[in-house]
Amino acid sequence: MVSNIDTADILKAIEFHGLTPTDVFTSEDARAYKPRKELFEFALRTTGLKADEVIHIGDSLCSDVKGASSVGINALWLNRFGKQIPNGVESISSLLCALDKNLQSDNRF
16 A cells, blocks of 8 residues: 555554555655655565556546556556546546456456
């Protein structure tokens, strides 16, 4: 999980929602906010994963899609409100749709 939210706040939200992410990387940790590439590079470096081994799902074209793409990470735009989709952007309308894309793809995520 990569977030612009400060570490203490995201950890509280994760606990509240009963989530169990493998790792959490915040702008506070990386000392850079999305869309700056430092946060994404920090997450890749810390996990030892390559950009083509992960996917970033986010609801901001600028912060999420632009930021992840800047380091070669495939990004899915979470377009909950049916906004017009820019050329070259892959979008989903809900997080569950990401699972459908996984079943139809080459299992990259």
